[in-house]
Amino acid sequence: MTDTSSAPQAASNANADAGAQAPMNNASAASAAAAAAPVAPVASPASANGKKPWETLPVTVKVNGESHGPMDVPAGLMMIDFLHETLGLTGSRLGCGQGICHACVVIVDHADGTSETVRTCITGANYFDGKTVRTVEGHATRDTDGKVTLAPIQQAFLDHFSFQCGYCTPGFVNAATVLIERLKRNPIARADLEAAITEGLNDQICRCTGYVRYYEAVRDVVLRTPGCIKDSK
Numbered sequence: 001m002t003d004t005s006s007a008p009q010a011a012s013n014a015n016a017d018a019g020a021q022a023p024m025n026n027a028s029a030a031s032a033a034a035a036a037a038p039v040a041p042v043a044s045p046a047s048a049n050g051k052k053p054w055e056t057l058p059v060t061v062k063v064n065g066e067s068h069g070p071m072d073v074p075a076g077l078m079m080i081d082f083l084h085e086t087l088g089l090t091g092s093r094l095g096c097g098q099g100i101c102h103a104c105v106v107i108v109d110h111a112d113g114t115s116e117t118v119r120t121c122i123t124g125a126n127y128f129d130g131k132t133v134r135t136v137e138g139h140a141t142r143d144t145d146g147k148v149t150l151a152p153i154q155q156a157f158l159d160h161f162s163f164q165c166g167y168c169t170p171g172f173v174n175a176a177t178v179l180i181e182r183l184k185r186n187p188i189a190r191a192d193l194e195a196a197i198t199e200g201l202n203d204q205i206c207r208c209t210g211y212v213r214y215y216e217a218v219r220d221v222v223l224r225t226p227g228c229i230k231d232s233k
């Protein structure tokens with residue numbers, strides 16, 4: 001049976017109303033039908049915290065040992081933009097912007113001595129209110145003469161040529177740091193180290209390398225960091 005649904009009919013009517021001479025194809029018919037359909041009201045945008053993006057929320061945060069705030073920030077402001085634009089800390093990288101690549105992670109230090117990585121591209125600045133954060137800028141030290149000393153994991157990534165473009169490196173530095181600190185608190189057997197590194201770096205995406213040199217660098221640092229390994233086998 002021939003389809004007598006309303007789209008072709010609407011298209012025919014629209015065609016006639018417009019005085020067009022050429023026959024309308026299916027795409028045009030669908031377009032005309034869509035144009036004739038009532039338009040649903042567009043919902044007001046709201047961020048995950050239920051606030052409209054332009055409403056403000058308070059932030060007081062300690063980053064790399066320095067306190068910032070209290071200040072009000074837009075509810076829709078992601079932490080990576082807060083770091084880049086408000087604090088001038090541009091080392092954290094915006095990769096996918098969708099919570100997948102983990103290039104943008106920072107470290108959140110908890111009062112119980114544990115730490116974790118948090119993705120700043122999908123986490124609002126207000127989430128970090130009252131928290132203590134480390135970014136990639138917080139790892140190296142600079143003495144009074146201005147001489148910079150990299151953290152062991154940063155130096156190891158350089159020594160192992162772990163990265164090419166380096167876009168993913170800040171995320172790897174932070175993820176590896178969290179892993180090494182966890183192993184210091186909870187040492188593991190040598191036989192379990194490869195699995196621990198895989199788990200600790202598993203979320204980090206690198207588009208340039210095969211990950212092997214990142215993993216080798218982390219293994220080196222773990223093996224020469226006292227207290228990470230329970231046995232020497």
Ligand code: FES
Pocket residue numbers: 093094095096097098099100101102103104105119120121122
């Ligand atoms: S940029 Fe944040 S997860 Fe990719």
Ligand code: FES
Pocket residue numbers: 162163164165166167168169205206207208209
């Ligand atoms: S070194 Fe280029 S994305 Fe990892």
